[in-house]
Amino acid sequence: MRERKRGPARIVRTLLPVVFVFGLAVGNASTVAAQVENQESPIVTCEACHGDPRFLVGKETAEEQAALLVPDSLLLDTVHSQLKCVDCHPGPAMGYPHGPQVAVGCGTCHESEQTDWEVSIHALDVIEDGDAPTCAGCHGVHEVYSIDDRRSPTYPLNVATMCGRCHADPSIIGTYFSSPEEAQARVAVEQYHETVHGAALERAGLALSATCNDCHESHRVLPASSPESSVNRANVVKTCGDCHVGILETYEEGSAHGAAYREHLRGPTGHEAPACVDCHSAHSIVEADEPRWFVGVVEECGKCHEDVYETYFSTYHGQVTALGFELTAKCSDCHTPHNMRPATDPESSVHPLNLVETCARCHPEANQSFVRYYAHGDASDRERYPVLFWSWLFMTTLLVSVWTFFGLHSLFWLIRVTIERARGTGHGT
Amino acid sequence: MGRKLASSDRGAGPYIWRFSGIERVLHAMVIVSFFGLVITGTPLLYSHMPWARTLIRMVGGFQAAGFIHRICAVITFGYFFIHIGHLTYRIAKSTNKKRFFWGPDSMVGQPRDLQDIRDTFKWFAGKGPRPQFDRFNYMDKLDYWGEFWGVTVIGGSGLVLWFPVFFSKVLPGWMFNVATIIHGIEALLATGIIFTIHFFNVNLRPEKFPVDVVMFTGRATLDYMKEEHPLQYERLSREGRLGELIAPPPSRAAYLWSVTLGLIALSLGILLIGLIIWALIQGGWR
Incomplete structure (x- = not known):
């Protein structure tokens, strides 16, 4: 990168005196002329004008002032400190005085970033005269710092704020993400602060935690619907796995979800096999130790595993979960979070041979008889759980018949006493 | 003075003893423990209902609820075995064992109760007079034996769920599912x-509306006994034993406490039934 910058820079540096002499010969700007008279050197630097606040007389807006007042000191500790003005603004070299100058494309040096950006949703919008960011929109104009520099808007701790300038701006969100399918995009930045990733960055100050560009890429930002997108279903497992290497291994190597995901299988409910975001969500990822995670994950699993979701709530585990407590066993406590396998798989945590060990995580004294508990027993399923069905039927019959008999008894009693009282013959009057 | 709030005070006195001290204490234990059990147990049955969450949080979370539930279970077993012990003592002491089990003072169901049921339904249909009951009618016996059956069945299944590891040594694990059902x-x-x-x-x-506090004060007026337990009244009069059972009127404080607590218990019970009905309407019978 740096090698490439030096080429044009050297050429420009060599040409600079020539350029300015030429410029002076035809120029009539009094400031420049005065400066030349006052200085012994015939070399005029950009700083001479653009470093002097008086140069801004008549420039009202902050944008104009910022664009025009560019003292050398401003660039001194930027990533571009080795560059000269004309490296990016070759215009003045072509004549003086110079009108508004357009910078050369950053892609002149940053070729691959330019290429990535050009296919991004941001570039598409720019081409359509939208207000999506070009390079400067994210990196700044003159004060461009390295992504490792705390001051850079692209420094990990600053990225969410930087993206949020647009993605949390109600007017921009309203323009670009107004359709129902884009509901998630409307709250993405806002929700991010509450996620485990956002909390790690902002509350724990952990610069390594994932921020916007870690999942969405820095330059090739694409909507999740695009097959090329890093957050498309087809790619998102790899994207998460870039950081969560161990989880990715477990998921891909043996889990039923990983295998089905690889095969693009759909479950009986028509859902595709779950990728990371299906259980963890995209922008409301919470730490898997939090109560709200434990209670919420059952709902996530239940979206596909409908029947076992129902039967789970007929057990004590499920009842306490439904009451909003995290302590009793949730899906992942028995089936593991990422290594879930069918009970027929000898490596499954719920294979009969492994049940004692699995149950013993919470019930240390669990034994072979103890684990014959039906964790998803269903009293309405006469085929699979006859003993539960008949117990249920017997108890229900008992309840209904006893209550019906005495309920009618009470009702008749009330009617008879009311009749007697109307006739003036009742008791207790 | 007009109509009394408590129907056990209806009409004219004197007061007649109906329940002994130990019976009233045991019944108070039933009330306290039963409310504790229902309040902490029902939220599990209807855990999907918003009120279940509220109720369980009011008692301090599900672990606190479980603790209270077990304390109340201990009280339940307590009154159950105190009663069994007391009953055994009374059987041993009784001079007429046949009359103890098979008389008007016995809780054992007898042919008389079947006749009473038949006569009551005739009365409902307007085809007979209001049946005359002795000391305990068949509804009293339903409550009594219901308590026996309930404590045994709910208590037994509850113990299995309380000590699963212990019971897993003698029962297969799916018995916990059965015990839960x-x-x-049964609860x-x-x-x-x-x-x-x-x-x-x-x-x-x-x-009797709105409340009968005979189980709290232990006594009721003679007029109450004549209407609610006419056969007992006639029997006692005939045997000349009515005088033995004459009681002083309950103290003003005891009476007011009985009425107040009785009405609170009634309201709370009806509120809980309301919540259950709400849950059944919303969720159906599962």
Whole structure:
């Protein structure tokens, strides 16, 4: 990168005196002329004008002032400190005085970033005269710092704020993400602060935690619907796995979800096999130790595993979960979070041979008889759980018949006493 | 003075003893423990209902609820075995064993009760007079034996669920599922019977509305006994034993406390039944 910058820079540096002499010969700007008279050197630097606040007389807006007042000191500790003005603004070299100058494309040096950006949703919008960011929109104009520099808007701790300038701006969100399918995009930045990733960055100050560009890429930002997108279903497992290497291994190597995901299988409910975001969500990822995670994950699993979701709530585990407590066993406590396998798989945590060990995580004294508990027993399923069905039927019959008999008894009693009282013959009057 | 709030004070005195001190204490234990059990147990049965969350948080979370539930279970076993012990003592002491089990003072169901049921339904249909009851009618016996059955069944299944590791040594694990079903439905039956049928029979039916505190004060007026337990009254008069049972009127404080606590218990029970009905309407019978 740096090698490439030096080429044009050297050429420009060599040409600079020539350029300015030429410029002076035809120029009539009094400031420049005065400066030349006052200085012994015939070399005029950009700083001479653009470093002097008086140069801004008549420039009202902050944008104009910022664009025009560019003292050398401003660039001194930027990533571009080795560059000269004309490296990016070759215009003045072509004549003086110079009108508004357009910078050369950053892609002149940053070729691959330019290429990535050009296919991004941001570039598409720019081409359509939208207000999506070009390079400067994210990196700044003159004060461009390295992504490792705390001051850079692209420094990990600053990225969410930087993206949020647009993605949390109600007017921009309203323009670009107004359709129902884009509901998630409307709250993405806002929700991010509450996620485990956002909390790690902002509350724990952990610069390594994932921020916007870690999942969405820095330059090739694409909507999740695009097959090329890093957050498309087809790619998102790899994207998460870039950081969560161990989880990715477990998921891909043996889990039923990983295998089905690889095969693009759909479950009986028509859902595709779950990728990371299906259980963890995209922008409301919470730490898997939090109560709200434990209670919420059952709902996530239940979206596909409908029947076992129902039967789970007929057990004590499920009842306490439904009451909003995290302590009793949730899906992942028995089936593991990422290594879930069918009970027929000898490596499954719920294979009969492994049940004692699995149950013993919470019930240390669990034994072979103890684990014959039906964790998803269903009293309405006469085929699979006859003993539960008949117990249920017997108890229900008992309840209904006893209550019906005495309920009618009470009702008749009330009617008879009311009749007697109307006739003036009742008791207790 | 007009009509009394408590129907056990209806009409004219003197007061007659109906329940002994130990019976009243045991019944108070039943009330306290039963409310504790229902309040901490029902939220599990209807855990999807918003009120279940509220109720369980009010008692301090599900672990606190579980603790209270077990404390109340201990009280339940306590009154159950105190009663068994007391009963054994009374049987041993009784001089007429046959009369103890098979007489008007016995809780054992007898042919007389079947006749009473038949006569009551005739009365309902307007084809006979109001049946005359002795000391304990068949509804009292339902409550009594219901308590026996309930404590045994709910208590037994509850113990299995309380000590699963211990019971897993003698029972297969799926018995915990069975115990859960039995415990829940039988508890619902008990709740349903006590908070509707029992409440109606002893408090809410027009003759007794709004509350009958005889089980709290232990005594009721002679007029009450003549109407509610005419056969007992006649029997005692005939045998000349009525005088033995004459009681001083309850103190003003005891009376007011009895009425107040009785009405609170009634309201709370009806509220709980309301919550259960709400849950059944919304979720159906599962």
